Amino acid sequence: xxEFMQVLIxxxxxxxxxxxxxxxxxLLWQASQTxxxxxxxxxxxxxxxxxxxxxxxxxxxxxxxxxxLVVSVVLLGMVFKRVIIQxxxxxxxxxxxxxxxxxxxxxxxxxxxxxxxxxxxxxxxFSESTFNVLGATVSYQDVGxxxxxxxxxxxLQLFLGRTRxxxxxxxxxxxxxxxxxLGVNIxxxxxxxxxxxxxxxxxxxxxxxxxxxxxFSIGEPIGLVAFLAAIVGGFNQVRGALAGGLLIGVIxxxxxxxxxxxxxxxxxxxxxxxxxxxRPQGLLGTSEGRTV
Amino acid sequence: MIRNFALAALVAAGLxxxxxxxxxxxxxxxxxxxxxxxxxxxxxxxxxTMGVEEINAAGGVLGNQLELSSYDSQTxxxxxxxxxxxxxxxxxxxxxxxxxxxxxxxxMLVTQQQGIPQIVGSEAxxxxxxxxxxxxRSSFGAHKSMPKIADYLKNxxxxxxxxxxxxxxxxxxxxHDAFVKEVTDRxxxxxxxxxxxxxxxxxxxxxxxxxxxxxxxxxxxxxxxxSARILRELNKQGVDVxxxxxxxxxxxxxxxxxxxxxxxxxxxxGLTVDAPNPEIQEFGKRFSEKYGYKADHNxxxxxVAIYAAKTAIERAGELDRQKVADxxxxxxxxxxEVPNILLDVSWDETGEVSRESFLVEIQDGKSVxxxxxxxx
Numbered sequence: 232x233x234e235f236m237q238v239l240i241x242x243x244x245x246x247x248x249x250x251x252x253x254x255x256x257x258l259l260w261q262a263s264q265t266x267x268x269x270x271x272x273x274x275x276x277x278x279x280x281x282x283x284x285x286x287x288x289x290x291x292x293x294x295x296x297x298x299x300l301v302v303s304v305v306l307l308g309m310v311f312k313r314v315i316i317q318x319x320x321x322x323x324x325x326x327x328x329x330x331x332x333x334x335x336x337x338x339x340x341x342x343x344x345x346x347x348x349x350x351x352x353x354x355x356x357f358s359e360s361t362f363n364v365l366g367a368t369v370s371y372q373d374v375g376x377x378x379x380x381x382x383x384x385x386x387l388q389l390f391l392g393r394t395r396x397x398x399x400x401x402x403x404x405x406x407x408x409x410x411x412x413l414g415v416n417i418x419x420x421x422x423x424x425x426x427x428x429x430x431x432x433x434x435x436x437x438x439x440x441x442x443x444x445x446x447f448s449i450g451e452p453i454g455l456v457a458f459l460a461a462i463v464g465g466f467n468q469v470r471g472a473l474a475g476g477l478l479i480g481v482i483x484x485x486x487x488x489x490x491x492x493x494x495x496x497x498x499x500x501x502x503x504x505x506x507x508x509x510r511p512q513g514l515l516g517t518s519e520g521r522t523v
Numbered sequence: 524m525i526r527n528f529a530l531a532a533l534v535a536a537g538l539x540x541x542x543x544x545x546x547x548x549x550x551x552x553x554x555x556x557x558x559x560x561x562x563x564x565x566x567x568x569x570x571x572t573m574g575v576e577e578i579n580a581a582g583g584v585l586g587n588q589l590e591l592s593s594y595d596s597q598t599x600x601x602x603x604x605x606x607x608x609x610x611x612x613x614x615x616x617x618x619x620x621x622x623x624x625x626x627x628x629x630x631m632l633v634t635q636q637q638g639i640p641q642i643v644g645s646e647a648x649x650x651x652x653x654x655x656x657x658x659x660r661s662s663f664g665a666h667k668s669m670p671k672i673a674d675y676l677k678n679x680x681x682x683x684x685x686x687x688x689x690x691x692x693x694x695x696x697x698x699h700d701a702f703v704k705e706v707t708d709r710x711x712x713x714x715x716x717x718x719x720x721x722x723x724x725x726x727x728x729x730x731x732x733x734x735x736x737x738x739x740x741x742x743x744x745x746x747x748x749x750s751a752r753i754l755r756e757l758n759k760q761g762v763d764v765x766x767x768x769x770x771x772x773x774x775x776x777x778x779x780x781x782x783x784x785x786x787x788x789x790x791x792x793g794l795t796v797d798a799p800n801p802e803i804q805e806f807g808k809r810f811s812e813k814y815g816y817k818a819d820h821n822x823x824x825x826x827v828a829i830y831a832a833k834t835a836i837e838r839a840g841e842l843d844r845q846k847v848a849d850x851x852x853x854x855x856x857x858x859x860e861v862p863n864i865l866l867d868v869s870w871d872e873t874g875e876v877s878r879e880s881f882l883v884e885i886q887d888g889k890s891v892x893x894x895x896x897x898x899x
Binding site: 233234237238241242244245343347348349350351352359361368370372373441442443444446448449452483484485487488492493495 | 556557558559561562565691717718719720722723724725727728729731732734735748751752755756758759760761776779780781782783784
C-alpha cells in the first residue's frame with residue numbers, strides 16, 4: 232500500500248510538470264494551428280537560461296529564474312512567433328511541423344556546442360526533506376512541484392475565462408474571422424498565446440530540471456510525453472492536457488513499478504492507442520469547435 | 524588556375540601526410556564525446572591527450588612522436604564500430620577506447636580481425652572472455668571487483684538481504700550477473716532486482732520498488748548521470764539503508780550532480796585520484812590544473828591506457844602490432860619503473876588487469892579512501 236501511494240504521488244508530481252508542457256501544446260494548436268515539435272527543447276533550454284543567469288551573471292536562483300522567464304517570453308514567445316511561425320502560417324500545418332523539428336535540432340546542438348554535452352546539476356526551489364503520508368514518504372519537492380503547477384494552471388484558466396484579454400483569446404481560437412470583425416486584434420492574441428506557452432515552459436523547466444538534470448538531450452523525452460499527454464487528454468482543451476499529463480505521469484510510474492521498467496514507455500503508448508481507437512478527440516476533447 | 528591550385532594543395536597534403544607518418548606513431552582514440560556517455564568519454568580523452576603531450580615532450584616513443592586522433596562514438600555501438608574502422612584506415616597503430624562496454628563488444632571485432640591492439644576502459648566481464656588476443660583493459664572487469672564488494676557487504680556491513688538497481692545494457696548486465704553470483708555464493712539474498720534503461724530520467728518507481736523490498740543495503744550499478752538521478756530520488760524518498768556501489772557510483776561527476784544526496788554512499792573503486800599514492804596525487808594535480816576539473820576514474824583509465832601503450836611499444840622494441848600485443852599479455856609494470864602507470868599493474872593472458880583497489884566513502888561531497896584492498 233505504501234509503495235502504491237509512493238508511486239502514485241511521484242507520478243502525480245511529474246505528471247503535473249508534463250501537464251504544463253502539454254497545455255502549451257494545446258494553446259499553440261488552438262491559437263494558430265501550430266504543432267510545436269520543439270516543445271521539449273523549449274523546456275530544456277530554459278534550464279540553461281537559469282544556469283547562465285546563476286553561473287555567468289552570478290545571480291541567485293530566484294532572480295535567475297525571473298531573468299530566464301523574461302528571456303524565454305521574448306525569445307521563445309515573441310521572436311519564435313514573429314520569425315518562424317508567422318511567415319509559415321499561410322502555408323499550412325506541415326511547414327510549421329518541419330520548422331519546429333528543425334528548431335529542436337538547432338536548440339539541442341547549440342546547447343551541446345555552447346554549454347557542453349554533459350548533464351549539469353540544477354538547484355531545486357524546494358527542500359529535499361520529507362514527511363510521511365499514509366506510509367508513503369513524500370518530499371517537499373514533489374508537493375512543491377504539484378502546487379506550483381496547480382497555481383500556474385488555475386491562474387491560466389482564470390485569465391482565459393475571467394479577463395477581457397482572455398476572452399478575446401478564446402474568441403480568436405474559436406473563430407478568428409468573426410473575432411476580427413468584432414474588433415479583436417487577432418495577431419496580438421496569438422502572440423499572447425505564444426508568450427504564455429514560453430512562460431509555462433519556463434515553469435516546467437525549473438520544476439523538472441532538479442530531477443532530470445539540465446542536459447541538451449532531455450527535451451526529447453519531455454516533448455514526446457507532453458505530446459502524448461495532449462493527445463490523450465484532448466488536443467483542443469486545456470483541462471484535457473492537464474488530465475492527460477497527470478494520467479501519463481501516473482501510468483508511466485505504475486507500469487515501471489508493477490509491470491517492468493523495460494516496458495515503461497509501453498504503458499503510455501498502449502493508452503494512446505486505446506484512446507485514439509475509442510475516443511479520437513481525446514478524453515476531454517471536443518470533436519467540434521475550438522476553444523482555448 | 525583553380526585546378527593547378529587544387530593540385531598543388533593535394534600534393535602538399537600528400538607530402539605532409541607522408542612526412543608525418545615517417546616520424547609519428549598514429550593512435551586512434553574512439554570515445555563517447557557526446558550522447559549519454561559524454562561525461563565518461565571526455566575525461567578519458569582529456570587524460571589521454573595529456574598523456575600524449577607529456578610523452579611527446581619527453582621525446583616520444585622509440586624516438587617517434589605520438590599523433591593522437593580522437594573520434595566521437597556518440598555513445599553508439601554501431602557508430603563506434605565504423606569509427607574504429609575509420610581510425611584503422613587513417614593509419615592508427617593502436618586503438619584506445621571505447622569506454623562503454625556495449626560499444627567495445629561490437630567494435631573490438633574490427634581490431635581483432637585486423638590485428639590491431641586495442642586498450643579499452645570497459646568493465647563488462649565478457650570483453651576479455653571471448654578469446655580476443657588484441658583486447659586489453661586499463662581497469663578491472665566487473666568479475667574482478669564484485670567479489671571485493673560482496674565481501675564488504677557480508678563482512679563489513681553484515682547484510683543478509685540486498686536490493687540491486689542496474690542498467691540494462693552490456694555494462695549493467697555483466698556487472699549485475701557477476702554481483703548476483705558473488706553475493707548469492709556468500710549467502711546474501713537478492714530481494715529486489717530492478718533494471719532501468721540508459722538515459723532514464725525518472726527513477727521514482729525504481730526507488731519505490733527498492734525501498735519496499737526490505738533490503739538491508741542497496742547496490743547501484745548504473746552510469747554516471749543515472750546514478751546521480753537515482754541518488755537524488757533515494758534521498759527524496761527518504762531511503763536510509765546503506766547505498767553501495769562500484770566505481771561509477773562514486774565518481775566525482777556523480778557526487779557533483781547528486782549534491783547532498785551523495786553523502787554517505789560507499790563502494791569499491793578501482794582507481795581514484797583521492798588515493799594516498801604520491802604518483803596518483805601528482806597526476807590528479809596536473810590534470811585539474813590543465814582542464815579545470817577533477818580527474819575521475821575514467822580519466823585515470825585513459826591515462827593508464829596511454830602509458831600502457833607506450834610501455835608495451837618500448838618493451839616490444841619495434842613498431843610491430845603483434846609483438847606489442849604479445850608484450851602486453853603478461854606484462855607487469857611497476858610504478859618504480861614507470862611512475863605514470865599510477866599503480867603497480869599486471870595484465871594476464873586474456874588482457875585482464877590486476878592491481879590494488881580502494882574502499883571509498885563520500886563525506887561532505889568528497890570521496891575519502893577508507894581502505895586499500897589487495898590485487899586479486
